Amino acid sequence: MSTAEETDGDSAPWAEVTPEAARRLLVAAVDAFAERGYHATTTRDIAGRAGMSPAALYIHYRTKEELLHRISRIGHDRALFVLEAAADGGGTAAERLAEAVRSFVRWHAERHTTARVVQYELDALGEEHRAEIVELRRRSDAVVRRIIGEGVRAGEFDVPDVPGTTLAVLSLCIDVARWFNAQGSRTPDEVGELYADLVLRMVAAKR
Amino acid sequence: MSTAEETDGDSAPWAEVTPEAARRLLVAAVDAFAERGYHATTTRDIAGRAGMSPAALYIHYRTKEELLHRISRIGHDRALFVLEAAADGGGTAAERLAEAVRSFVRWHAERHTTARVVQYELDALGEEHRAEIVELRRRSDAVVRRIIGEGVRAGEFDVPDVPGTTLAVLSLCIDVARWFNAQGSRTPDEVGELYADLVLRMVAAKR
Known part of the structure; x- marks a missing residue:
């Protein structure tokens, strides 16, 4: 509910993604891919941005x-x-x-x-x-x-x-x-x- | 003179870049950045694509x-x-x-x-x-x-x-x-x- 992109009465970004940990990881992935590109981003980077461990990421996304x-x-x-x-x-x-x-x-x-x-x-x-x-x-x-x-x-x-x-x-x-x-x-x-x-x-x- | 992009009577891509080694490195950099993104590309990747050593790259481009x-x-x-x-x-x-x-x-x-x-x-x-x-x-x-x-x-x-x-x-x-x-x-x-x-x-x- 906190990304910089949320600008109006539209539903919260990625509200359709549950549970909350999976949603946070997705928001983190968008930011990382946008900033550095897909190929320069690791799952470790994404987990770190979401304040989670790489192992926690793999519970929600295999790759x-x-x-x-x-x-x-x-x-x-x-x-x-x-x-x-x-x-x-x-x-x-x-x-x-x-x-x-x-x-x-x-x-x-x-x-x-x-x-x-x-x-x-x-x-x-x-x-x-x-x-x-x-x-x-x-x-x-x-x-x-x-x-x-x-x-x-x-x-x-x-x-x-x-x-x-x-x-x-x-x-x-x-x-x-x-x-x-x-x-x-x-x-x-x-x-x-x-x-x-x-x-x-x-x-x-x-x- | 050989990149896939050259499609018509336009002058050869990057013909303004000399010497030839510097031009080849630039063509290689364009292809690498387009394929993998800037941040995922290393100068080693670029030199390799141009068939040159990293040391040869640094003669023409510092970074x-x-x-x-x-x-x-x-x-x-x-x-x-x-x-x-x-x-x-x-x-x-x-x-x-x-x-x-x-x-x-x-x-x-x-x-x-x-x-x-x-x-x-x-x-x-x-x-x-x-x-x-x-x-x-x-x-x-x-x-x-x-x-x-x-x-x-x-x-x-x-x-x-x-x-x-x-x-x-x-x-x-x-x-x-x-x-x-x-x-x-x-x-x-x-x-x-x-x-x-x-x-x-x-x-x-x-x-």
Whole structure:
């Protein structure tokens, strides 16, 4: 409940991870991976950051890769959840696309340390875990592509290249995790509003 | 002259680095940092990849940080150069903005391994080197902001938030380095064309 990333009314980071010792280890792993990179971090480092012994870590996670997989899985599940909630939320395609961008951007701004680990350490996952995460990313992509496609068919949007525009929209939102600074001049909500407007321009939404 | 990244008529990667041994070490450092992260890479790893001894490395670079700084400096100089060339290239603001996006995207696609190291390992630079790189980034930002501002003043663009839109345009282009795959379905030129069109939409360019 104490990481620097917790910035708003969102539930406590990793509240879904129990017991408490497993949650603390996950928070410590995110911080260590973000600071030094996955390959430069040892399970001893992670246990130390969590104030625990290496032996205590192994009760909850067999390997360092299992920690990365857990972080990546929860991060991707959450990202897919916010996109699906926006897509199924009702309203015009423009309203749903704007809401998808706002909530996806907010997630990447508020949880930027987690998002960086999730985005930049994909190659460190084992083959099976990587395939599972790639499938979640494919589903996130499909949600956004569906909203844009619906807008085009309804005559609301003018988009010559729907897959390419989908890729660009998601990329724009994901990169917020790289540059966002909690001490910077824009709040996560402000970035979300700016980006929702820019994305509606990208699809030439009739307003 | 042999790295996998060399994809087109661009000059050989790191051709500006001499003598040849220093260039080979730099290419090896880029590959090692990209694969394992800066902190997990040793100067011994880098020398080994270049087929040289650690002692031979120290003739050219005193520290690992000096290698990262050299990579980051050349990468940022090159990025600023392509943006300035486009900005000063003549034509309308829309033509110059489109060309800036095309060439900036091409650079991040063709040199994606280098660009990832340059973008993700900024925090590993020493204080003085980091300040120098931040200044180069500030200048790249200013180039794009200037083109957008000129378009707004000329009545070519409609942009409510010029600094925010500048940030988003650069972020969109930079993130190409994260997702671009040389085996993927789009060439660097095709991504550049797509993105130039999307950015002209973001600024509501009159066409």
